[in-house]
Amino acid sequence: MREVDRRTKLNRRTFLQGAATAVPAVAVATSAGLSIEDAWAEGSTTLAPATMKTLVKVARDIYPHDFLVDSYYITAVKPWDGKAAKDPAVKAMIEDGVKRLDQDAQDRHKLPYAQVAWESDRVTLLQGIEQTAFFKAMRSDLVVSLYNQEELWPKFGYEGSSAEHGGYIKRGFDDINWLPKV
Amino acid sequence: MAKFDLNDDGVVVIVGSGAGGGTLGNELAQKGIKVVILEAGARNEIQDFINNEWESFTQLAWKDMRTTSGSWQVAKDFPNLPAWIVKSVGGSTVHWAGASLRFDEHEFKIRSAYGDVPGANMLDWPITLAEMEPWYAKAENKMGVTRTNGIPGLPGNNNFKVMEAGARKVGYKEVHTGRMAINSQPRDGRGSCQQIGFCFQGCKSGAKWSTLYTEIPKGEATGNLEVRPNSMAIKIEHDASGKVTGVVYADAEGKQQRQKARVVAVAGNSIESPRLLLNSASSMFPDGLANSSGQVGRNYMRHMTGSVYAVFDKSVHMYRGTTMAGIIRDEAKNDPSRGFFGGYEMETLSLGVPFMAAFLKPGAWGRTFTSAMEQYPQMAGMWLVGEDLPQETNRVTLDPKAKDAHGMPVASVHYDDHPNDLAMRNHAYKQGSAVYESIGATATFPTVPYPSTHNMGTNRMSAKARDGVVNKFGQTHDIKNLFVSDGSQFTSSAACNPTLTIVSLAIRQADHIAGAMQKKEI
């Protein structure tokens, strides 16, 4: 069978903003060359860098994939900064949401959310806010803004657009070779 | 290409260019009848289609607001997206997978076959399978359905081969690559399937039948058909005698226009068609057009659905090739000993990573969910689709508050699962899982229904005017020159996918309309 090459390709290109409008916003990629360190968070204009970093942690805790480096989660949550800049209600929802999460973390663990060490402990904190507008907005946006990034599809063994390659008629649509004979 | 005057009152105006409207438009045009199709969506052609699930959805799907209520899961998961259908020239035949099956005989007479099931609004169709057979044959020939007219079946892809192996293992007999309106060899000026795998996003090879590049250009070539995109019908008007006279629509600029008509045929799919009839209420017809029975909008059916995805220890790559690549038909029979009336089909289905994330378990998060997602390349999948029963209270109404961009009340869709639907879904989940487990699946995921792709029943056919909205030709009982030409005519939903029946009815209706026009009955 033809397997999918799941290695990260080095030539990371900036990809265009997708167009899903009725559904939660599609991710905008971080521009090429940004380090995965903290520089990206400093670039936010409306939300504090610490808030952005907490959002990244929240994003990973909602959809944890250990084979994905932070840059994919950063790409997924970065647009919230722009949305907060445009809409004070969004800004308040996020800031209040993060504040509440940090407060819950302090109450239980004497640490801000992002520094609580075990994922299972952070997940318990998230379960505590599962019904809030903040959590719902984060999750429903993320399910598109994370999984709609073309660059991570190969890691899930998915090859994306196929028409320009002539479809799969000569590329393994029927190449399964392990099925039991019946 | 024809262009008709707004004041030309000799034209047949069809609302919607999908399976029903697009087919009716071409059939009438071929008979020399002048037709204007009003289509709310834009004209996106093959070269415009995008092999990307969300981008394509944004390009093609009906995204205007709708509201929901009822016990169905969709109302919780997608409260403003009850249906996944198209707003674009070609209608949902741009999105559709191509499965083209005939009803069984008993599915045209559910009241006789199943009896008076409590909670359901059971009724026999005023037509039988025997009457429909010649029209089914014409539709299969028109659409180039595989395994009919000597057309070979499609080759099975990996997803099909997995399902087939499991099906044989559990003893199912009727298992094959389906009756598909997808060319397995070049036919009708279109090429054969390239196994692109984005059937739901518009087929870029044109192998799959869609009114967009078959019926519509053929009709246009006669000089008798004009398709007007970006034209949203808002109201059907009538004269003092109660005959319809034209359709008011919003054009691309949002300006209201009035197209006069000799005959009006409504084919906006089963949510929009009743919405339009209800919104056309007047002092003469205070409950909406053609609604003396009170049945307009009622008996909404959307099929018992669900999916089963299964994980194996080796790769499947289910996304490669035809989305609906094959079928198991053994459970499609009516066998009440299983605990429910009617039957269901199992049809392969695959979603790409973006849609899988959104639909595998809507709302889910955390490691259980992400571990399932990480098995994506080792997944196989099937869709379960079976007969749901008509219920009077499952209905489309005008939302009392929400309005669209043109000020027209949006459609509100209420649906409660009938106990029969629930029993059938549980059975189907169990059988679907068994198919995969028999050949070593390590996990199976019973997946909840997606927004409705099949929508039926909201202007149903009936022998008697008091039981339904239209007669056996889709002509409304109340108004002679007003027709319904889409799946909303369905009196029952049957186990199988609806489109072949919609197209067959449209071909038959064209004959009836042409005859009645010639005899000056309309």
Ligand SMILES: Cc1cc2nc3c(=O)[nH]c(=O)nc-3n(C[C@H](O)[C@H](O)[C@H](O)COP(=O)(O)OP(=O)(O)OC[C@H]3O[C@@H](n4cnc5c(N)ncnc54)[C@H](O)[C@@H]3O)c2cc1C
């Ligand atoms: C993803 C998917 C897969 C499917 N797979 C299958 C399958 O394998 N087999 C099968 O049989 N069926 C399948 N279907 C269902 C099939 O597409 C529909 O049954 C069929 O297209 C319905 O035909 P219709 O004429 O009722 O409506 P549609 O084809 O939906 O056409 C209705 C058209 O009317 C337009 N319209 C609505 N209201 C107005 C208005 N007021 N003014 C102007 N225009 C209006 C809409 O924009 C639309 O273009 C699938 C559907 C989807 C979404």
Ligand code: SF4
């Ligand atoms: S798999 Fe076949 S039918 Fe589906 S989009 Fe590709 S070419 Fe068209």
